[in-house]
Amino acid sequence: MAAARKATNWFAIGITAAAVVVVLVVGGVVWFANSQATSPGTLPQSSAVNTDTGAISVGSGSKTVDTYVDFMCPICNSFEQSYGPTLQQLVDDGTITLNIHPISILDRSSQGTQYSTRSASAAYCVAVDDPANIPAFVKAMYAQQPAEGTSGLDDATIASIATSAGASDAVTSCINDGTYEKYVTAMTRQTPIQSGASGVSTPTIVVNGTLLTNKTDLTGDPQKDIVARLNG
Structure with missing residues (x-):
């Protein structure tokens, strides 16, 4: 039983970690999309x-x-x-x-x-x-x-x-x-x-x-x- 409980706990931890990774990835994609939308793009490099x-x-x-x-x-x-x-x-x-x-x-x-x-x-x-x-x-x-x-x-x-x-x-x-x-x-x-x-x-x-x-x-x-x- 103890072994079973330990396996279940590791499974839960794995699911939680995976969810965190998904949230971070989605957040990163949203941030990147927003930054691209508001980015000024290539800057005109000139002394003037x-x-x-x-x-x-x-x-x-x-x-x-x-x-x-x-x-x-x-x-x-x-x-x-x-x-x-x-x-x-x-x-x-x-x-x-x-x-x-x-x-x-x-x-x-x-x-x-x-x-x-x-x-x-x-x-x-x-x-x-x-x-x-x-x-x-x-x-x-x-x-x-x-x-x-x-x-x-x-x-x-x-x-x-x-x-x-x-x-x-x-x-x-x-x-x-x-x-x-x-x-x-x-x-x-x-x-x-x-x-x-x-x-x-x-x-x-x-x-x-x-x-x-x-x-x-x-x-x-x-x-x-x-x-x-x-x-x-």
């Missing part, structure tokens, strides 16, 4: 990219202007046409560091092709290849901006725009592979646009820490909206 914020920096001025833009957003394009020359001049004369945050909030408007995410990822490909080409790339992307509700530009066209803006041929594989798409998604989640702030949408501008939105703060006058705030 702040991988914590997603900002691609242009210039080296002591004052800062951050722009949060979606390449499918028509109002972002209008902002580029109205404010872009002034911002570039402020970069060129050493007044500001322009921090460009390419984000993806309009994937729903590209017939399932995820154009906003793909084009934002391409911007990081260009920044990693040579950040000096970012201003030309951004300008060219807006010059060929697709309409909302279309499938957007395909990867081959985006890569052609990138190389025309000065990027090397190596950028093509980065764009085709969607190398930084997960990173774009992760950075988009933490933008002011996704924080629930009332009235915030693209384009959103931050001038020396002051949040401006296209609905209430941008009048179309860069001297009033940007320069005056920098000097104020």
Whole structure:
């Protein structure tokens, strides 16, 4: 009887240990799945990219202007046409560091092709290849901006725009592979646009820490909206 009881006890212990192992394995699988879902993926390693914020920096001025833009957003394009020359001049004369945050909030408007995410990822490909080409790339992307509700530009066209803006041929594989798409998604989640702030949408501008939105703060006058705030 004692031997029988001992055998039963070992059996129970074995079952308990096996159950613990199963729980640990299941927990590990769930943790891994969750970590993969929230992981930023491959980080764009470039001297011009702040991988914590997603900002691609242009210039080296002591004052800062951050722009949060979606390449499918028509109002972002209008902002580029109205404010872009002034911002570039402020970069060129050493007044500001322009921090460009390419984000993806309009994937729903590209017939399932995820154009906003793909084009934002391409911007990081260009920044990693040579950040000096970012201003030309951004300008060219807006010059060929697709309409909302279309499938957007395909990867081959985006890569052609990138190389025309000065990027090397190596950028093509980065764009085709969607190398930084997960990173774009992760950075988009933490933008002011996704924080629930009332009235915030693209384009959103931050001038020396002051949040401006296209609905209430941008009048179309860069001297009033940007320069005056920098000097104020």
